[in-house]
Amino acid sequence: MKKEVMQTERQALPFAMEKKPLWLRMWKERWLYLFLLPGVLYFAIFKYLPMGGVAMAFQNYQPYLGFLQSEWVGFAHFERFFGEPQFWMLLRNTLYIAFLDVLVFFPLTIVLSMLLNEVRREWFKRSIQTFVYVPHFLSWVVVVGITYLFLEGENGVINVLLTSLGREPVAFLTSEDWFRPLIIMQMIWKDAGWGTIIFLAALSGVSPVLYESAKMDGANRFRQLWHITLPSIKSVIVILLILRLGNFLDLGFEQIFLMLNALNREVGEVFDTYVYVVGMRQGQFSYSAAVGLFKSLVGLVLVMGANQLAKKFGEEGLY
Amino acid sequence: MTNNSFLGRLFDGCNYVFLTLLGIATLLPFVYVVVSSFSNSTDLIPTSFSFDAYAYIFSTATFPRSMLVSVYITIVGTAIHLVLASLMAYALSHTALPGRSIIMLLVVFTMIFNGGMIPTYFVVEGVGLTDTLWALMIPNALSAFNLIILKSFFQSIPNELKESAKMDGAHEIRVLTQIVLPLSLPALAALGLFHAVGLWNQYFNAILYINDSSKWPVQVLLRQVVILSQGAVGESGGEVASDSVMLSQGIKMAVIVVSIVPIMLVYPFLQKHFAKGVLLGSVKG
Numbered sequence: 116m117k118k119e120v121m122q123t124e125r126q127a128l129p130f131a132m133e134k135k136p137l138w139l140r141m142w143k144e145r146w147l148y149l150f151l152l153p154g155v156l157y158f159a160i161f162k163y164l165p166m167g168g169v170a171m172a173f174q175n176y177q178p179y180l181g182f183l184q185s186e187w188v189g190f191a192h193f194e195r196f197f198g199e200p201q202f203w204m205l206l207r208n209t210l211y212i213a214f215l216d217v218l219v220f221f222p223l224t225i226v227l228s229m230l231l232n233e234v235r236r237e238w239f240k241r242s243i244q245t246f247v248y249v250p251h252f253l254s255w256v257v258v259v260g261i262t263y264l265f266l267e268g269e270n271g272v273i274n275v276l277l278t279s280l281g282r283e284p285v286a287f288l289t290s291e292d293w294f295r296p297l298i299i300m301q302m303i304w305k306d307a308g309w310g311t312i313i314f315l316a317a318l319s320g321v322s323p324v325l326y327e328s329a330k331m332d333g334a335n336r337f338r339q340l341w342h343i344t345l346p347s348i349k350s351v352i353v354i355l356l357i358l359r360l361g362n363f364l365d366l367g368f369e370q371i372f373l374m375l376n377a378l379n380r381e382v383g384e385v386f387d388t389y390v391y392v393v394g395m396r397q398g399q400f401s402y403s404a405a406v407g408l409f410k411s412l413v414g415l416v417l418v419m420g421a422n423q424l425a426k427k428f429g430e431e432g433l434y
Numbered sequence: 435m436t437n438n439s440f441l442g443r444l445f446d447g448c449n450y451v452f453l454t455l456l457g458i459a460t461l462l463p464f465v466y467v468v469v470s471s472f473s474n475s476t477d478l479i480p481t482s483f484s485f486d487a488y489a490y491i492f493s494t495a496t497f498p499r500s501m502l503v504s505v506y507i508t509i510v511g512t513a514i515h516l517v518l519a520s521l522m523a524y525a526l527s528h529t530a531l532p533g534r535s536i537i538m539l540l541v542v543f544t545m546i547f548n549g550g551m552i553p554t555y556f557v558v559e560g561v562g563l564t565d566t567l568w569a570l571m572i573p574n575a576l577s578a579f580n581l582i583i584l585k586s587f588f589q590s591i592p593n594e595l596k597e598s599a600k601m602d603g604a605h606e607i608r609v610l611t612q613i614v615l616p617l618s619l620p621a622l623a624a625l626g627l628f629h630a631v632g633l634w635n636q637y638f639n640a641i642l643y644i645n646d647s648s649k650w651p652v653q654v655l656l657r658q659v660v661i662l663s664q665g666a667v668g669e670s671g672g673e674v675a676s677d678s679v680m681l682s683q684g685i686k687m688a689v690i691v692v693s694i695v696p697i698m699l700v701y702p703f704l705q706k707h708f709a710k711g712v713l714l715g716s717v718k719g
Contacts, residue, residue, distance in 0.1 A: 141532050146606040147525040151537065154522030154576060158541060161573050164557045165549025171556075178556070227456075230449055239450070245705060246457040249464075252697050252704065254635030256653045260660035260690050261463050270683060272466070304460065336442050369638050373661060387551070394552045395642065407550030418546055 172405035192405035201389065209364055209385040209410075212371070215299045221359060223303060224310030225352065229344060231311060232318045233336075247308025258305050259373040262297065263288065289378040298383075301370060317351040318344065353430045360421045364414045386410040471687035487688035496647075496655060497689070503567065504634055504651040505696075511571035511633040512626050518576050519584050519625065524610045526581070527588035545578045551642070558643055569643035570636060570651065580625050587621040588614055624707040627700055634696060652693050660686045 141148070172192055174185040196202055227247075234240040250258065265272045266287035274284035287293045325343050334342065368387040375383045386406060394403030471487055473480030491497045526534055548554070554573065563569040591614055599609050615622065637653035644650060 137532060140530075144528070144531055147528060147531055150521040150525040150606070150610075153518050154581070155537065157518060157572075157576050158544060160561065161554070161557060161575075162544040162548065163540075165553040166547065168549050168553025168556055171553060230453060233446070233449055234453065239453075243453045243457045247460050248705070249701065250460060252631050252635075252701060253694060254637060254653050254656075256635075256637050256656045256661070257690055257694055260656060260686070261467060263661050264467065264683060264686060264690075265463065304463075308460065335439065336445055372638065373657065390551050391642075395555070400552055400556075404550060404552040407552055411547060411550055415547055 169404060169408045169411075171401050172408045174401055176401045176404070178400070188401075192402045193409065195402065196406055196409065201384075204381065205384060205386050205389055208382060211295065211382075212298060212367065212385060213364065215295060216302065216367070217356070217359060219299055220302050220307065220310075221356065224307050225314060225348075227307055228311040228314035228318060229340060231315060232344070244308070244311075247311075249308075250305045251309035253305065255305075255367075255369040255373055258301055259370065262301060262374075266297075288374075289376060291379050291382045294374065294379040294382050298367065298370065298374060301374075302367065313351060313355065314348060317348045321347040350430055353425045353428075357418060357421045357425060360417045364410050364417075467687045468691055471684055471691045473684060487682070487684040488692070490685055491688055491692065496650075497652075497692075499648065500650050500652045500655040501692070503649060504653070507567055507570045507651060508630050508633045508696075511575070512630045514571055514575050515580075515629045516622060516626050519580055520610065520615060520622070522576070523581055523584035523588055524606075524614060526585045529589075541578045541581060555642060564643050565646050565649070567644075567649060570639055571633070573639065573643075574632070574636075580629070584618070584621055584625060587618050591617050620707055623703070627704050627707065630700065631697060631704070656689060656693050659689050 168182075170182060171185070173189060174182070174187050176182070176185045231240055231243065234243075263271070266274070266285075268274065268286070268288075269278070269284055271284075271287075273287070277284055285293075287297065321344065325347070326339055329339050329343055364386060368385070371383060371385055372388050372391070375388060387410065390403045390407045390410070393399050393406065470480045472484065473482050525531060526538060528534065549557075558564060558569055558573050563572060595613055595617075596609050599613055604612070635653060636651070637657065640651050640654045644654075
């Protein structure tokens with residue numbers, strides 16, 4: 116009998132500690148709250164205040180009047196945007212470049228990781244990795260700058276080469292036909308190597324036993340790739356794909372901004388560059404904030420949609 | 435996984451050849467830019483050797499100054515990032531902290547939604563950062579992603595270690611600076627280096643927030659010299675085209691080379707740390 120009482124007491128003890136009033140528990144951790152303060156202030160000011168600022172998309176925002184005094188116009192800016200012929204051009208260009216990213220760049224990183232994973236000589240693998248990671252750390256200005264040095268007008272290396280071979284120089288940088296291929300080529304050069312890192316980590320986690328038994332069953336290299344390697348990294352592929360879709364519409368903004376000029380605008384202008392030109396250069400703050408908000412919402416819908424789809428196919432998804 | 439069938443060996447051979455070519459193709463543009471920056475000839479294949487281009491760019495007023503600006507914002511900005519991130523990640527690594535999950539949720543939400551360029555611009559302007567170098571360091575001082583990585587790294591440090599220090603009367607500050615931070619050096623190094631590279635490479639924030647050309651970081655100057663001076667059609671407006679139209683290819687290449695030297699200097703360290711520091715954190719989630 117006594118034993119039982121003691122036991123309940125012992126169980127009750129930690130429970131009682133949990134039950135301390137909230138303010139007491141918070142007071143005990145006051146230093147931790149002090150630690151949190153700068154970071155929380157940062158997120159409040161530079162992340163959440165701008166989220167509140169999207170209200171200007173529903174106003175005729177005048178900086179000297181502020182939010183409270185500016186006139187509210189409801190969805191007028193959105194209606195104007197959807198009516199503009201530019202809307203379709205922007206949507207088409209943005210989706211086109213984003214799809215190039217997901218359908219060309221993304222599968223390439225997977226293929227590259229699997230090829231690297233097949234290499235048995237560690238030193239070889241590591242030196243190739245060292246080389247292909249480097250461009251990731253260069254700025255877009257440098258990447259676009261190198262592109263210009265190679266492809267520009269008549270002085271670019273490639274065109275000097277072409278003319279010395281008796282061919283006509285090609286206007287790579289000012290042609291609509293070359294814009295998208297150049298964009299995707301730059302993406303691949305800069306980030307394809309870098310994109311392999313997480314896949315390689317996932318691949319190194321695949322149990323060798325699986326390969327052994329597949330070999331026993333007479334599977335050749337390609338069947339092993341198809342039946343073991345790919346399924347093993349499927350969940351990583353799905354998660355990275357969702358994350359990429361999340362940035363879907365943010366992708367390569369600096370890159371595109373730097374590659375744009377008057378002659379390729381028709382195929383190159385995307386939501387973000389349009390927001391910059393209309394908002395910062397022409398000063399139509401509310402209108403371009405509306406465009407920006409539309410873009411963010413499309414992005415949000417895409418992530419959530421992709422996540423739902425992933426769950427439907429029996430994957431974990433992001434949340 | 436060695437497979438000695440003929441097809442298997444053929445695949446291996448092709449794979450090695452392909453990857454070697456890929457490595458060369460990645461490096462080739464670099465090598466070409468570096469080599470021709472040391473040549474003042476206009477030939478396709480550089481034949482002469484000179485430091486003229488480098489002598490020229492360091493004799494200008496603008497280039498050394500913008501390098502200094504970039505060095506400054508990279509060092510100070512990285513320090514700010516590491517201090518803020520460590521403090522916040524340390525507090526959030528205490529799972530029993532009341533309110534922790536709400537803050538985490540609010541932080542993670544910033545990964546999928548943001549106010550966009552124009553509202554953010556008004557906030558940065560509103561707090562008086564425009565046209566100061568702070569505008570290049572503060573608005574991106576923290577990211578949800580880095581915070582989560584650091585937090586999970588801190589959480590992987592055995593709790594007993596922190597508890598026993600507290601038993602001995604150590605203050606939270608002491609636990610953080612003398613126990614948690616020293617044990618998290620790989621993560622701090624990795625995140626710090628990544629953030630530093632981001633600061634060094636940032637270009638668009640400078641275009642957006644800095645009008646005063648004496649405060650331009652090197653990336654903005656780089657664009658003026660290498661891209662705008664090429665006679666690209668119609669890129670007019672906000673930024674003044676510099677008087678660099680006449681610059682030779684060699685000088686442009688030299689500017690690129692100098693601007694990536696700092697990156698190449700830290701690259702070996704990045705290489706060493708990112709696998710350890712970042713993958714550990716991100717894979718664990």
